[in-house]
């Protein structure tokens with residue numbers, strides 16, 4: 001399906017003509033206009049000690065290498081946004097793999113460092129996740145979390161229908177704690193992105209007033225802050241200048257919270273989450289209501305201590321005698337805690353290892369215990385069916401488990417999601433779909449060519 005057909009299907013003819021008009025208004029025949037938008041975004045974030053993450057299709061990158069090199073050298077991250085700007089859901093497994101390989105090759109040939117992948121239209125597939133992992137990508141940023149921050153009843157039905165089409169296109173999921181934090185699938189870290197994005201606000205709902213945009217983004221930030229999640233904002237550079245005031249307001253809001261928000265590039269966030277996956281608690285009894293806890297974690301880790309008292313903390317014990325620990329930058333500590341029950345989740349012998357691996361990755365203290373010992377622990381889980389079989393079942397089970405543990409009113413040790421001193425994270429990302437008007441129209445040819453089956 002080419003861009004015209006795609007746009008007509010997802011946006012309708014009226015919107016397509018409107019979009020065509022805005023293309024001429026937002027892009028130029030030279031790089032100048034987009035370059036200014038990218039530089040402005042970098043400069044705006046630098047003011048807050050942070051840098052953005054850009055995603056660009058490899059075919060577009062190839063036409064604008066020096067501009068992207070300049071952006072990468074300014075401290076911003078550049079990630080892959082497809083080989084061309086197409087929807088992986090319309091491609092075969094083989095085409096997805098070929099195009100991911102081609103995209104990686106273009107980035108390498110042009111010496112643009114990369115770590116992550118974001119699909120055009122956030123059109124991720126299960127096959128693509130396997131391909132990204134097998135080709136050595138560190139993370140993907142596709143899962144769209146929708147925040148209910150707009151009263152759609154106040155908008156004409158025609159605009160609402162367009163907005164709802166975007167929700168379906170983006171395979172939007174609810175803003176639960178689980179969905180708002182990164183998670184690992186094999187070697188790949190999945191970083192959620194939050195919607196509505198700038199396109200949904202500006203082009204779907206026609207909300208263009210900076211104050212209103214700022215209020216919507218700040219409301220989303222407030223909700224994510226409360227849940228300790230990651231807010232990945234997506235802003236297209238062609239609307240970068242229009243959004244500048246709203247972006248500043250969001251950054252002002254994020255930096256004025258009681259606890260700090262970590263404003264970082266997505267690769268930094270993926271790196272942290274990958275390291276955090278190896279953090280562990282080991283707990284043993286040390287007398288009535290006393291527990292000895294061995295912690296293995298980064299010095300940057302924060303520990304959440306619900307319904308328990310830490311009586312003593314050792315210094316940093318490990319490191320020197322165990323070289324494998326220092327190589328990963330982790331350290332061992334020993335704590336003595338007082339708690340009415342063992343501050344961990346215990347899993348029955350019949351519960352599969354995948355459940356344990358998942359709860360550990362999410363940062364919780366987890367152990368094994370037999371049914372007779374269940375009452376010694378704050379929570380005992382017997383889940384012989386594990387996380388379920390289909391991806392949808394697994395997602396629902398993971399979401400439910402995290403919600404259950406977060407709501408637990410009993411002693412529980414867990415690692416906070418973010419490094420000290422942060423409570424939540426914010427990443428400003430921007431998809432450079434086109435740099436010039438020529439890029440915009442070349443997309444039509446490129447996408448058609450890339451979806452043709454090979455004989």
Ligand SMILES: [Zn+2]
Pocket residue numbers: 081085119120121431432433
């Ligand atoms: Zn895009």
